[in-house]
Amino acid sequence: MAEVFKNYINGKWVDAKSGKTFENRNPANWDDIIGIFPKSGPEDVEEAVKAARKAYQSWRLVPPPKRADIIKKAADLLVQRKEEIAREMTREMGKILLETRGDVQEGIDTGYYAAGEGRRLFSYTTTSELPNKFAMAIRLPVGVAGVITPWNFPMAIPTWKIFPALVAGNTVVFKPASDTPKTATTLVQILEEAGVPEGVVNLVHGGGNEVGMAIVRHPDVDLISFTGSTAVGKVISREAADTLKRVSLEMGGKNAQIVLEDANLELALDGVLWGAFGTAGQRCTATSRLILHEVIYDQFIEMLVERVKKLKVGNGLDESTEMGPIINEAQLNKIHQYVEIGKQEGAKLLIGGYRLTGGEYDKGWFYAPTIFVDVHPKMRIAQEEIFGPVLCVIKVKSFEEAIEVLNDTVYGLSSSIYTRDVNKAFKAIRDIQAGITYINAPTIGAETHLPFGGVKQTGNGHREGGWTVFDFFTEIKTVYVDYSDKLQRAQIDTYKE
């Protein structure tokens, strides 16, 4: 019998009001049922928001270092349970153990960083133009935070949002991706064990349309933090407009790695393999375009194919596996459709381009690592986010053309350039339109204490990570304290000695 899981509302584990459920299976082995989860609806969101609103009244008054102590405890619990959680995550969403361990570690790092902010949460004091007057800007919580997260980083991304939200004094209604409800449940159990009071974090499982949109539209939810596709992000932005809530959107990417003629090619090769095929390419930071200088084009492709041929695809629980499955059937079909589109557009399919079958592959969603060469920058496969193990290789004649091609996309999340020329590296830092630029490192691998986010249609101006996330999860209150005992008028009264 499969394990049955529940929502967590107002400190209690409860079923969806409708009693409906959905099933979650291991993408590497469909026979393995992860669990049965509540298929919630707007009526469950209603309860969760009510609980979060009520809990906010007391949680906002808990001193930030005390709130932070709870987050520190949660991070401690993640440390203790790291291996077990990583294994469960691989079972639930497929990526290899090496990566799910990294995913839990990202949550741990985020937890300790956020806990430290409990004793800081800096804002500033400044001068006043009038005598005997004190001026400062302080940080207060925003209120009830709606947190909507994807399946590809089922631990890291929820912690990026929930940990700072809580330290800042907000309460949370959390809707995780329906492909990774188990990992989300584990995180909420840990928060409960760490001592988060009832109603402060509420977990509502279910679909984006039923649960996600009910959170987005709810007048009593003050902000939305979303990571997912640009298409859904646009809908959220529109739907949130009616209540004018604050919205942070972290969306798609079409990230490129440039390799110039002077680069360390072995290093660049390791970089692109990790960037393109890590998490089977299912990252918003994945390398999906490789921009090669014509001088090293043939040589680099030869080196690349040699290595990709040897990539071991399989169940991520096997330590020797290098690439796991695709998350589900719909995503696998989408990837394959893009491969068909690439062929029709005239790109040359060099390797892969098919679903893997036979043996253990027949019970999971496995796709061969795929490379297209002779890709024109305007082709759809070079423009649209595929979210799979498909790399498009584009040839350029110069550094300037490489930057132009890299920027020729509606997205702007991560980017990378391999060169030993310091002048070109600094020009790239200045001219690449992306939220993140790596020099001599792949497009994946963001660290939690630095800002994370993108420009153009990747984001809407906010950053997660580091201290920047606290800008999103706090409201600035400007305070003037006049201790002159008289009416002083700014801009009107002139100071006299």
Ligand code: UN1
């Ligand atoms: C994502 O792909 O949604 O930099 C997040 C990275 C990870 C985070 C990726 N630390 O690839």
